[in-house]
Amino acid sequence: MEIFLDTGLIDEIKEAAKWGFIDGVTTNPSLIAQTKRPQAEVIQEICSIIDGPISAEVNASDYEGMINEGDVLAKIHENITIKLPMTEDGIRACKYFSEKNVKTNITLIFSPNQALLAAKNGATYVSPFIGRLDDIGHDGMALIDEIRTIFDNYGYTTKILAASVRHSTHVRDAALVGADVATMPYGVVKKLFTHPLTDKGLAQFAADYKSSKK
Numbered sequence: 080m081e082i083f084l085d086t087g088l089i090d091e092i093k094e095a096a097k098w099g100f101i102d103g104v105t106t107n108p109s110l111i112a113q114t115k116r117p118q119a120e121v122i123q124e125i126c127s128i129i130d131g132p133i134s135a136e137v138n139a140s141d142y143e144g145m146i147n148e149g150d151v152l153a154k155i156h157e158n159i160t161i162k163l164p165m166t167e168d169g170i171r172a173c174k175y176f177s178e179k180n181v182k183t184n185i186t187l188i189f190s191p192n193q194a195l196l197a198a199k200n201g202a203t204y205v206s207p208f209i210g211r212l213d214d215i216g217h218d219g220m221a222l223i224d225e226i227r228t229i230f231d232n233y234g235y236t237t238k239i240l241a242a243s244v245r246h247s248t249h250v251r252d253a254a255l256v257g258a259d260v261a262t263m264p265y266g267v268v269k270k271l272f273t274h275p276l277t278d279k280g281l282a283q284f285a286a287d288y289k290s291s292k293k
Contacts, residue, residue, distance in 0.1 A: 080254045083132070083262035085242070087111045087121055091265040092128050098268075103131035105184070105206075105242070105262040107162065108138055119155060126156035134184045134204075136162035137172075145172040153181045160184045160203060165193045170200055177201030184240065191225040198230060198237040204260065209253070210243035219243070220252045227257040247271055 081102040084095050087110035095101045104125050111118050122135045133156065137148040145168060149161040153176070160182040163169040173183045177200060184204040185197035189212060194205045207226060209219025226239050238259035244250060247270045253261045 080258060081260040082250075082268065083134075083240070083260055084129075084268065085110070085244075085262040085264050087114050087125075088265070089114070089121070089124055089128070092125055095265060095268060096128050101129060101131070101268075102260070103133060103158075103160075103262075104129050105134040105162070105240075107136045107186070119152070122152065122159070123155050126158055131158060132160045132182065132203075133158050134160045134162040136186065137164075140164070140166070140168065142168040142171050145169065146175055149176055149181070162186050165189075165197065170196055173197060173202050174200040177203075186242070188226075189222070191222065191229055194226040194237075194239075195229055198233075198235040202237045204238045204240040206240045206242040206262075208243035209241055209249060210245040212243075213245075220249075220256055223253060223258050224256045 082100055083103040083105050084092060084101050085105045087106045092104060111121055114121050125133050135152045137145045139145045139148050145163060152161055153159050161176050162184045163172050165185050165187045173185055176183050182203040184206055185202045186206045188194050188205050188207040197205045207222050212219035212222060223239055223241055230237060240260040240262060241253040241258040242262050244261055244263040244267055246267060250261050250271060
């Protein structure tokens with residue numbers, strides 16, 4: 080499973096790049112707004128740090144606006160993936176960019192049917208929001224499982240990108256049910272490194288080593 084960082088903060092991306100396993104970055108207007116910098120400028124800098132898919136989201140809600148914004152974003156770098164909303168206009172725009180061989184990420188997916196429509200129009204990624212489904216009493220992981228089954232049934236190559244990942248258990252479960260990618264905040268990625276027994280073992284090793292030097 081690929082691991083993407085969900086952020087617009089350059090310092091987080093630079094630090095995460097040092098770990099060696101970050102495959103890409105996802106952003107959205109809210110994350111970019113935190114930087115207080117123009118979107119194109121931030122996206123360009125991200126592309127210079129991470130050599131992988133970089134999702135840049137359109138702000139427009141209408142078809143023509145999405146096309147115009149997406150065309151501009153796609154020219155920033157060859158790794159750009161145009162992030163589009165799961166709406167009628169978003170799905171139309173997905174078809175437009177797919178036919179131009181521009182990668183797309185259909186976001187705010189909450190049902191298998193939505194994922195199916197995106198796949199039929201050639202989406203590179205679909206982003207089911209598992210945490211938000213869990214928040215309202217639904218099973219976000221079951222959605223990924225259902226999408227996986229549908230895509231496998233019909234041979235769709237669209238990748239399932241688990242989004243709205245809240246904790247390390249989400250990461251584990253997404254990998255178990257067959258998500259192709261999980262995108263997560265910097266803080267969640269950091270927690271993947273840790274386990275109390277690892278800390279306990281290291282402390283014991285250090286204590287034993289110190290004792291052997293006496």
